[in-house]
Amino acid sequence: MASGETLDAVRESAQTINDVTTYACVGTVALITLDSPPVNALGSAVRQGLMAAFARAAADPEAHAVVLACAGRTFIAGADIREFDAPDPDAPDLLEVLAQIDACPKPTVAAIHGTALGGGLETALCCHTRVATPSAKVGLPEVALGLLPGAGGTQRLPRIVGAQTALEMMVFGKPVIASRAHEIGLIDAIIEGDLLEGAIAFAENAAQSGPPPVPVRERSEGLSLPHDAELFARFRADNARAFKGYQAPENIVRAVEAAVTLPFEAxxxxxxxxFQELFTSRQSAALRYLFFAERQTARVPDLPADTPRRPIAQVGVIGAGTMGRGIAMNFLSAGIPVTLVEQDEAALERGVAAIRRTYEISLKKGKLTQAKLDACMERLQSTLNMADLGEADLVIEAVFEKLALKQEIFARLDGIARPGAILATNTSFLDINAIAAATSRPGDVIGLHFFSPANVMRLLEVVRASATSPDVVATAMGLARTIAKIPVLSGVCDGFIANRMMTPRMDAAQALILEGPLPWEVDQAIVDYGFAMGPFAMLDLVGLDVIGWDPATSTSSTVTQVLCETGRWGQKRQAGFYDYDEMRRPTPSPVTEALVREFQSRAETPPRPFSDEELIERLLLPVVNEGARVLEEGIALRASDIDVALVMGYGWPPATGGPVFWADTLGLGNVIAGLEAIGETPAPLLRRLAEADATLHTWPEAA
Known part of the structure; x- marks a missing residue:
C-alpha cells in the first residue's frame, strides 16, 4: 500500500492530462485526479480530462486498476449547470464520458470526499466500486431543478439499492451520509484514515484477488428487492401532496419503473x-433560473469585493417575542453568542423557554443533538437591562411596529452601543431613515428584515438606508450566509420588496369578495396556482386582530372589521374567515358567507361568478406591476432578486420562477392588457420593455 510520503511524491511527478486533470501510477494503480475549483463540477475541461485519462488508463499496461479522486474540498459536486443551455461543442458530453468510464476493463474505484452530487454521483456509479470518507455525502438532487438524473442515475442506482430507496433518494433529492450509503450498498467501504491510501489499497486488492469487475449496469442485487407495480402506485399515493404541481417527481418514478422492467439500454x-421532456419544460427553466438568481443576490454592484467587513462575535436582540426569539436562534445555531433583552421578566422567561422548547422539538425529530442544544442554550444570555448590550457587535431591534417606539430605542442604543457596533431594525414597513435619524451614527444603522418564523424562513431583506455605510452593508450581506439566510438588498420604502409587492394581492382579495367570489373560492384559486395557502387562510393564521385592526376606531365598514368586532380573529379563536375544529382544520363558514353576501348586496354592481383565470389575474398581475415599480425606483437591484424574495419570503410557487419570471412566460404584452382590463395602470417599465420586445426577469440587462 502506498504511504503518505509516496503519494506526495506521486502527485509531484503526475502527468498533466489538461489544466484540471492529472494522471499518475502508484504501483499498479492508475490515479486520476481532478482539480477544478471550487467544486470540481463537470464542466467541459473536466469532461475532456476524464475522457482522456480513462482512455490512457485502459491502455496503460502498468495499470491494473484505476482510482478516480478529486483535489480540494470535494469530489465532483455535480454538473456545470451554466453549460445546460450553452454546451461546449468541442467537449464530449457527459454520457460519452461515462460510457468511457463504464467500459474500462480494469477495476475502477471512485474515492469520494465532501459531496458526490448529481452528475458527480452518476460518475461514481460508472466506477465498479465506491469508497468514501466518513463525512462524505452522496445524492441525486436534480429534482430541485425540475429535472431527473439524466446520465444513467435513474437506471444504475436501482440496480444497487433497489427501487424504493432509489425513488426516495431521487424524488426528495436529499443527500445521504456515507454510513447510510454504505448500509444500502451504494458505498462499498468507509475509509477511516487517508482516503487515497485506502482507495489505492482497495483497488490493488480488487485487481489482485477479486473476481472480474462487474459494471453497475450489469448488477442486479437491487432488482431482487420488491419492485412490483404496487410499490410504484403506493409511492405515488403516499407522496401525492409533495408531487402536486411538479413534473419531475412523476418522471423520476417513470424512469425507475423503466429501470426495473426494461433492459439497461432501453x-x-x-x-x-x-429527461428531455423536463429539460424543455417551462417549469425546469423556472427552477434553473431561480437556482442562479439565488446565488446572484449577494452581489452588490456598488460594493467592491474588497469592502471590509466588521467582525460579529456577539449579538444583542431587543424583544423576546415571536420574532425576537426566532432571530436569536439563527445566531445561536451559528455559534454566535446572543444577549436577549426584554422589559418584562415574565416575557423574558417566556421567550427563553420558547427558544429551548423549539430546540427540543428539533432534538426529538433527530435534527439536533443534545450536545448542540446545550451549546446553543449556553450561548444565550437574557437580561432586563439594555445597558448589557454595550459590548455587542450587532444589535437587532425586534419590537412592535411603532415608529416612535423604535426611535426611542435607537436613541437609547446610541448611548449604549460601543463605537462601530451595527444597529439593526427588524421593521417590516417603517422608514429606516427616520429610525436612523434618532441616532448620532446613521451610517451604522441598517434594516435586517427577517420573515416569520425567523428561525425557519430563509429570506433576509437587508435594507440599506440613505446613510448606511458600505462596510455595514457588506457585513450584513455576508452575515446572512453565516446564519443560513438568502440576503436580498432593498432600498427604503413602505414594505421594502416582499411586503410591498404582496400588499396589492391582499387588496385585490378584499375587493374580490365584494364582487362575487367567496373567500374560500379566492383561496382555492391561489392554492391551485401553487401557493400553500390563500390570502384569507393566511389572515386567519396570522390573526385578524393583529393586522391593523383597532377596536377604538373600527367602523364595521369592511368584512374584516366586522369579523374582528364579533371576535372572529382567526385560528386562535377557532373562527375567522373560516371555522376551525380543535385540530385547526378549516371549513367554509356560513357566518362569513352570510356576512360577505350582505356586503355584496350593498355593492354598486351585482355579484357575479369569476373563473380561476380571472381570479389569478386580479390577484397576481398587480403584484407584477408593483414589482416593475420597485425596479424603476431602484428599491431592488435586479428583477431576479424580486423573484427570490417572493419565493423565499411568501412561498410564491418556485415552479413558476416567481412573479417576474412568470410575467415573462405570459408575455409582457399580455400582462399589460390584463392590467388594463382590470383597471390598473401598467408601470412605465413594463411598457418600455414590451415595446423593446425585452424581458422583465433579466432587468436591468434587458433595459
Missing part, C-alpha cells in the same frame, strides 16, 4: 426521453 433511452 431504460437509458427511456431516461433520455423523460
Amino acid at each position: 431504460g437509458m433511452r427511456r431516461e433520455a426521453e423523460l
Whole structure:
C-alpha cells in the first residue's frame, strides 16, 4: 500500500492530462485526479480530462486498476449547470464520458470526499466500486431543478439499492451520509484514515484477488428487492401532496419503473426521453433560473469585493417575542453568542423557554443533538437591562411596529452601543431613515428584515438606508450566509420588496369578495396556482386582530372589521374567515358567507361568478406591476432578486420562477392588457420593455 510520503511524491511527478486533470501510477494503480475549483463540477475541461485519462488508463499496461479522486474540498459536486443551455461543442458530453468510464476493463474505484452530487454521483456509479470518507455525502438532487438524473442515475442506482430507496433518494433529492450509503450498498467501504491510501489499497486488492469487475449496469442485487407495480402506485399515493404541481417527481418514478422492467439500454433511452421532456419544460427553466438568481443576490454592484467587513462575535436582540426569539436562534445555531433583552421578566422567561422548547422539538425529530442544544442554550444570555448590550457587535431591534417606539430605542442604543457596533431594525414597513435619524451614527444603522418564523424562513431583506455605510452593508450581506439566510438588498420604502409587492394581492382579495367570489373560492384559486395557502387562510393564521385592526376606531365598514368586532380573529379563536375544529382544520363558514353576501348586496354592481383565470389575474398581475415599480425606483437591484424574495419570503410557487419570471412566460404584452382590463395602470417599465420586445426577469440587462 502506498504511504503518505509516496503519494506526495506521486502527485509531484503526475502527468498533466489538461489544466484540471492529472494522471499518475502508484504501483499498479492508475490515479486520476481532478482539480477544478471550487467544486470540481463537470464542466467541459473536466469532461475532456476524464475522457482522456480513462482512455490512457485502459491502455496503460502498468495499470491494473484505476482510482478516480478529486483535489480540494470535494469530489465532483455535480454538473456545470451554466453549460445546460450553452454546451461546449468541442467537449464530449457527459454520457460519452461515462460510457468511457463504464467500459474500462480494469477495476475502477471512485474515492469520494465532501459531496458526490448529481452528475458527480452518476460518475461514481460508472466506477465498479465506491469508497468514501466518513463525512462524505452522496445524492441525486436534480429534482430541485425540475429535472431527473439524466446520465444513467435513474437506471444504475436501482440496480444497487433497489427501487424504493432509489425513488426516495431521487424524488426528495436529499443527500445521504456515507454510513447510510454504505448500509444500502451504494458505498462499498468507509475509509477511516487517508482516503487515497485506502482507495489505492482497495483497488490493488480488487485487481489482485477479486473476481472480474462487474459494471453497475450489469448488477442486479437491487432488482431482487420488491419492485412490483404496487410499490410504484403506493409511492405515488403516499407522496401525492409533495408531487402536486411538479413534473419531475412523476418522471423520476417513470424512469425507475423503466429501470426495473426494461433492459439497461432501453431504460437509458427511456431516461433520455423523460429527461428531455423536463429539460424543455417551462417549469425546469423556472427552477434553473431561480437556482442562479439565488446565488446572484449577494452581489452588490456598488460594493467592491474588497469592502471590509466588521467582525460579529456577539449579538444583542431587543424583544423576546415571536420574532425576537426566532432571530436569536439563527445566531445561536451559528455559534454566535446572543444577549436577549426584554422589559418584562415574565416575557423574558417566556421567550427563553420558547427558544429551548423549539430546540427540543428539533432534538426529538433527530435534527439536533443534545450536545448542540446545550451549546446553543449556553450561548444565550437574557437580561432586563439594555445597558448589557454595550459590548455587542450587532444589535437587532425586534419590537412592535411603532415608529416612535423604535426611535426611542435607537436613541437609547446610541448611548449604549460601543463605537462601530451595527444597529439593526427588524421593521417590516417603517422608514429606516427616520429610525436612523434618532441616532448620532446613521451610517451604522441598517434594516435586517427577517420573515416569520425567523428561525425557519430563509429570506433576509437587508435594507440599506440613505446613510448606511458600505462596510455595514457588506457585513450584513455576508452575515446572512453565516446564519443560513438568502440576503436580498432593498432600498427604503413602505414594505421594502416582499411586503410591498404582496400588499396589492391582499387588496385585490378584499375587493374580490365584494364582487362575487367567496373567500374560500379566492383561496382555492391561489392554492391551485401553487401557493400553500390563500390570502384569507393566511389572515386567519396570522390573526385578524393583529393586522391593523383597532377596536377604538373600527367602523364595521369592511368584512374584516366586522369579523374582528364579533371576535372572529382567526385560528386562535377557532373562527375567522373560516371555522376551525380543535385540530385547526378549516371549513367554509356560513357566518362569513352570510356576512360577505350582505356586503355584496350593498355593492354598486351585482355579484357575479369569476373563473380561476380571472381570479389569478386580479390577484397576481398587480403584484407584477408593483414589482416593475420597485425596479424603476431602484428599491431592488435586479428583477431576479424580486423573484427570490417572493419565493423565499411568501412561498410564491418556485415552479413558476416567481412573479417576474412568470410575467415573462405570459408575455409582457399580455400582462399589460390584463392590467388594463382590470383597471390598473401598467408601470412605465413594463411598457418600455414590451415595446423593446425585452424581458422583465433579466432587468436591468434587458433595459
